[in-house]
Amino acid sequence: MAKYNLHGRKFVSTGNEKGLSNEDTIFHYFQDGQVITGKYKGGAIAEGFLVGKQTADDELELLFHCITTGNELRAGQSKGKITAATNGQLYLSFNWNWLNGDNSGGLSFYKEVEQV
Numbered sequence: 001m002a003k004y005n006l007h008g009r010k011f012v013s014t015g016n017e018k019g020l021s022n023e024d025t026i027f028h029y030f031q032d033g034q035v036i037t038g039k040y041k042g043g044a045i046a047e048g049f050l051v052g053k054q055t056a057d058d059e060l061e062l063l064f065h066c067i068t069t070g071n072e073l074r075a076g077q078s079k080g081k082i083t084a085a086t087n088g089q090l091y092l093s094f095n096w097n098w099l100n101g102d103n104s105g106g107l108s109f110y111k112e113v114e115q116v
Helices: none
Strands: 010-016 026-032 035-042 045-056 059-068 073-084 090-098 105-113
Touching: 035 059
Parallel strands: none
Antiparallel strands: 010 026, 010 105, 026 035, 035 045, 045 059, 059 073, 073 090, 090 105
8 A cells, every 4th residue: 555645636837937837726536556547627627637656655656647728638647756744745846848740848836635
């Protein structure tokens, strides 16, 4: 059993260098064992999906793709870290890059939001 499990947890961006997601983008994760899936939308993202795996207690790798509100298809990959505050709230940080378009990349940071 992994130290952290993302199943059913939702996150918003707190910083996203060169990325499309922002504080209006909600990421909803699902996890079964090491397998991670998810969906995201909001802000510049009309619809997005991700799939990946937890590679260590506090590490994950993801592939993601989306269609923007400007009707552009984008796809990327990332490697991330999971950390927790003393209250149990999870935080994610990613080093990522696009697999299409300009192939640029950056760093992004996310915090868990309370379930509504």
